[in-house]
Structures are given as structure tokens and as C-alpha cells.
Amino acid sequence: MRKSADVVIIGGGSLGCSVAYNLAKKGYKNIVLLERKYLSSGSTGRCGAGIRQMWGTEMNCLISRGSAEMFKTLGEETGFGDIEFRQSGYLLTTYDPKQTERLKKNLLIQHKLGIPSHMITPQEAKEIVPFVNTDGMDAAFFCQEDGHINPFKTTFAFAKGAQDLGVEIIRYNPVTDIKYNGRKITSVVTEQGEILTDTVVNAAGAWCKNVGKMVGLSHPVEPERHQILITEPLESSMGPMVMSFAHDSYIQQVPHGGFLMGYGNPNEPKRINFNHGWEFLEQMAQKAVFQLPILKDVRFVRQWAGHYEISPDGQPILGPVPELDNYIMALGCGKGFMLSPMIGKLIAEKMAGEETSLPIDILSIERFAKGELIVETGVV
Amino acid sequence: MDEKNIYLCRCENFTLKELHDLLDSGITSMEEIKRLSRGTMGPCQGKTCRDLIAKEIAIYLNKSMSEIDMPTYRAPVKPIKLGEIAGGDKNA
Known part of the structure; x- marks a missing residue:
């Protein structure tokens, strides 16, 4: 492990790896990325693998649009x-006018x-997904350019790109402390030793508070x-991700053939909890069999749990903080994976002192103190 | 025997050759190998292949199997139909 670095990135998910790759592309030479376990072990590798552009705030739309490109x-x-x-679409269904x-x-x-x-009728939704249940459905929204992507492969693509440009990635090495003096960071302490640096990127996702x-x-x-479950693989039969606001759930058939489906109970206490439960299975199975009745005879083979990082307005938190120099936040807040290419690029531009491709200053953490929130209501 | 024809994970068609290619590329964490290869992610839940893959990684790295970051077994033990679960107590 290097003894000193120009930049230390904390977090080996899609966001941390994307920031590393984009900084290396800008010519940064001495970057160390620290991951507490293995790459994609946090939120990225446990996500629903969807790519969505149908958001309700300009910044979420712009960042997801740029990322899809x-x-x-x-x-x-x-x-x-x-x-x-795969740009196989998102079908958002509503059951409430x-x-x-x-x-x-x-x-x-x-x-x-x-x-x-665009908005479509339940009948038109049936033309896109012939076996979707339209009972009680009010309307649906469809975007063909949304879709699916493999979170593991994406993270490793960023990591490979970064490593080929000289980034050192250290796995199984949790950060235990950050030393600082006044406004200046001096080092990052890890289980494997200390790295002298004055610049830290917090891409720690669910652990960002720590x-x-x-x-x-x-x-x-x-x-x-x-929590998410996946079924046995079946012949490809459903293109888009079917997302229901009434059920708070998302279901898609991944290229491998399995139907992946998940939801989170917003009433649970907010904490890191990787356990998966029976209650989820029963509720998810009911939601899935209601929306896509043919799934009743399909076997599920695996389940797991991960986290959304919930910010007060459902938008990412990006860029420097007022209290400290060269402490950069790169938090996707519930959708970091699908926004990772663009967030990596924007953070690298900001750190290099360039004009950013999008006005990311409005996503600075300072917006919470100022009360300048633009709330995203479309998170499922 | 040709490594291409040695299947470590039969559910997901993951061969010894593919494992060695990943290890040669510098990816030596079994948790990462699982996620890139899908090995252990099939219907058998890794019950036939997990130890085989771990053993081959240990041999390659010249480590003992206890030093390999073996993935956890996930629920369920056996695949179950969603319709049976959705019925909840009514099936009891």
C-alpha cells in the first residue's frame, strides 16, 4: 500500500470506482481507492440493476440522461x-389518479x-408487457431508453479503467480514522496502515455518515x-422494468433470464442491516403475483438485502463541504449506481477546478442548511 | 484434461479455464469471482460448487481454504414457487 496519495477515495462501489476512473482520465497520478470488503459489496452489487431517466427533478433527469449515454x-x-x-425500457404503473x-x-x-x-393507457401497457395485470391500473408511463445494466460488470469496468491508469485499489481494508488539522486533512488511517493525503472523496454510500x-x-x-429476490432463469419474455408506485416495488427480467424483484419497507428503522427476512418474501411474492400473475409458478432461488441512502430531498450530495478543504462528497442517495458515470465525471471536473458539465453546486450539502431543497418524489 | 472442459459450477457453466482467466487478470477475491462469473449463483445455491471453486482459488494463491473469502449461502435452501409463498398462511 502506498504511504501517501494525492487523492484517497473511500468506497469501492460504482461511485467510488467511477470517481477514480474519471480522476485518472484527467491526469491525476497518485490515487488510492479503499474498500472495506470487496468491490461492489455495498449498495451497488445489491441493487435492482435498473437504469431510469424518468425522474421528477431536473438534476436527477440530467445526471441520469448523461449517464445513460x-x-x-x-x-x-x-x-x-x-x-x-440493455435499453429495454421502464414501465411505471399507477393505481391512483x-x-x-x-x-x-x-x-x-x-x-x-x-x-x-410518455404516458400510456393500461391497454397500451399490455401491448408492451402482455401478461401485466391491468386490474385497477389507472395509467402507465414508459421510456424505452431506460433499462438494465449489470452492476458488477459496470463496477469492474470502472475499476479496470482506473487501475490501467495507475489507481491503486485496496480491498478488505476499512478506514478507521481521518486525521485533520483545522481545515486541512492530513491522513487517512486504515486497518493496514496510514496514508498521508490532503484530499478525501467520501463515496462510502451506506457508511457515508461514519x-x-x-x-x-x-x-x-x-x-x-x-430486499430483493431473483427467480430461476426463464426464456426472455419481458423487456422493461415494471415499477409500481402502489406496490413500492420493481420487477425486471435480467439478461440471464431470472426475474429480479425488490422493495423496501419505508417504516423500518434506518440502519445498516444486511439480514433478509421471511416477511419480505411473502409480501414481495404477493406484489409480484398480483402484477404479473404468470410468475406464480416460477421458483425463486435467492434473496438478499442492501441499502438506499436516503437524503432529505432524494437527490445526490456532490462536491466540497464548507467546513473542510478538499473533502469531497460523492453520494448518489438511493440511485448512485445508475448515476455513477456522470457523477464520477462531474466530481472529477469539480476537483480539477474546471467548469462542470452540469451545475453541481446546487447539489452541494450546503443546500440543507440553506433550505434550498428540490424534493424528488419518484423514488421507489 | 483441458481446463475448458472442467466445469466447476454446473448450474452456471463456469469452467476452470474461466476461473484461471479471472485469477490471472488479478481478481482473486472469491466474492468478486462469484459476481463476475455467476459461479455459485444457480439453482443449487452453490451447494455443489462453492467448495470446489474455493479449493481451486486456494491452490492458485497457495493459501489455505480458510483464507479464502467464501460467499455466504443465501436463502432459500430449495427453490420455491412464488405462488406458494404469496398464499402465506393459507398454505399452512
Whole structure:
């Protein structure tokens, strides 16, 4: 392990690896990325593997739109190979006219920013997914350019790109402390030793608060457990991710053939909890069999749990903090994986002192103190 | 025997050749190998292949099997139909 680094990135998920790759592309030479376990072991590797652009705030739309473009070339650009990006669409269903009205308003923002989403009738939804149950369905929203991507392969593509450009990635090495003096960071302490540095990127996802505490800061981000199950592989029969606001759930058939489905109970206490439970199975199975009745005879083979990092407004927290120099936040807040290419690029631009491709200062942590929140209501 | 024809994980068609390619590329964590290869992620839940894969990684790294980061077994023990679970207590 290097004794000193120009930048230390904490977190080996898609965001940390993307920041590492994008900084290395900018010419940063001495970057160390620290991961407490293995790459993608936190939220990235446990997510629903969806790529969605149908959001309700301009920044979420813009970052996801830019990321969808970058995903197209990431595998080739890094020499990793196929990362299973499939623009097979998202089908958002609503069972409540009020919810429909809210999502209709989001369409205006999406269309202004070039996202090809549209509202459809339940009958039209059936043309896209013939076995979807339309009982009680009020309307649906569809965007063909949303879809699926393999979170593991994506993370490893970023990691390969970064390593090929000289980034050192250290696995199974938790950060135990960050030393600082006044506004200046001096080193990062890990289980395997100390690294002298004045620049730290917090891409620790569900653990971001713990990292913040090491520099005396309190980050307003709470981990919310989500559970997922996957079925045995079947012949490809469903293109889009079927997401229901009424059921708080998402279901998609991944390229491997299994139907992956998940949801999180928002009433659970907010904490890191990787246990999976029987209650989830029963509720998820009911949600799935209601929405897609043919799944009743399909066997599920595996279940697991991971976390959304919930920020007060459902938007990422990006960039420097007012209290400390060169402490950079790179938190996707519930959708970091699907936003990872663009967030990595924006953070690298910001750190290099360049003009950023999107106005990320509005996503600074300072917005919470100032009360300048633009709330994303479309998180499922 | 040709490593291409030695299957470590029969559910997911993961061969010894593919394992050695991953190890040669510098990916030596079994947790990472699982996620990149899908080895141990099939219907048998890794019950036939997990130890085989771990043993081959240990041989390659010249370590003991106890030093390998073996993935956890996930629920369920046997695949179950969603319709049977959705019925909840009514099936009891």
C-alpha cells in the first residue's frame, strides 16, 4: 500500500470506482481507492440493476440522461467488454389518479430535457408487457431508453479503467480514522496502515455518515434497507422494468433470464442491516403475483438485502463541504449506481477546478442548511 | 484434461479455464469471482460448487481454504414457487 496519495477515495462501489476512473482520465497520478470488503459489496452489487431517466427533478433527469449515454461506451472504452446495458425500457404503473397527475407533471421536466418518456393507457401497457395485470391500473408511463445494466460488470469496468491508469485499489481494508488539522486533512488511517493525503472523496454510500463523523461532520443521509429476490432463469419474455408506485416495488427480467424483484419497507428503522427476512418474501411474492400473475409458478432461488441512502430531498450530495478543504462528497442517495458515470465525471471536473458539465453546486450539502431543497418524489 | 472442459459450477457453466482467466487478470477475491462469473449463483445455491471453486482459488494463491473469502449461502435452501409463498398462511 502506498504511504501517501494525492487523492484517497473511500468506497469501492460504482461511485467510488467511477470517481477514480474519471480522476485518472484527467491526469491525476497518485490515487488510492479503499474498500472495506470487496468491490461492489455495498449498495451497488445489491441493487435492482435498473437504469431510469424518468425522474421528477431536473438534476436527477440530467445526471441520469448523461449517464445513460456514457454507459453505452463504458465497456469498450475501459477494455472490460460487455456490461450488459440493455435499453429495454421502464414501465411505471399507477393505481391512483393523484399519483398519475404527479407523474404527468414529471413528464414536462423530462420532455424539456430530451427524455423520450410518455404516458400510456393500461391497454397500451399490455401491448408492451402482455401478461401485466391491468386490474385497477389507472395509467402507465414508459421510456424505452431506460433499462438494465449489470452492476458488477459496470463496477469492474470502472475499476479496470482506473487501475490501467495507475489507481491503486485496496480491498478488505476499512478506514478507521481521518486525521485533520483545522481545515486541512492530513491522513487517512486504515486497518493496514496510514496514508498521508490532503484530499478525501467520501463515496462510502451506506457508511457515508461514519466517514463524515471521522472529520467531525454530520451528513443527513440514512441507510434504508431494501430486499430483493431473483427467480430461476426463464426464456426472455419481458423487456422493461415494471415499477409500481402502489406496490413500492420493481420487477425486471435480467439478461440471464431470472426475474429480479425488490422493495423496501419505508417504516423500518434506518440502519445498516444486511439480514433478509421471511416477511419480505411473502409480501414481495404477493406484489409480484398480483402484477404479473404468470410468475406464480416460477421458483425463486435467492434473496438478499442492501441499502438506499436516503437524503432529505432524494437527490445526490456532490462536491466540497464548507467546513473542510478538499473533502469531497460523492453520494448518489438511493440511485448512485445508475448515476455513477456522470457523477464520477462531474466530481472529477469539480476537483480539477474546471467548469462542470452540469451545475453541481446546487447539489452541494450546503443546500440543507440553506433550505434550498428540490424534493424528488419518484423514488421507489 | 483441458481446463475448458472442467466445469466447476454446473448450474452456471463456469469452467476452470474461466476461473484461471479471472485469477490471472488479478481478481482473486472469491466474492468478486462469484459476481463476475455467476459461479455459485444457480439453482443449487452453490451447494455443489462453492467448495470446489474455493479449493481451486486456494491452490492458485497457495493459501489455505480458510483464507479464502467464501460467499455466504443465501436463502432459500430449495427453490420455491412464488405462488406458494404469496398464499402465506393459507398454505399452512
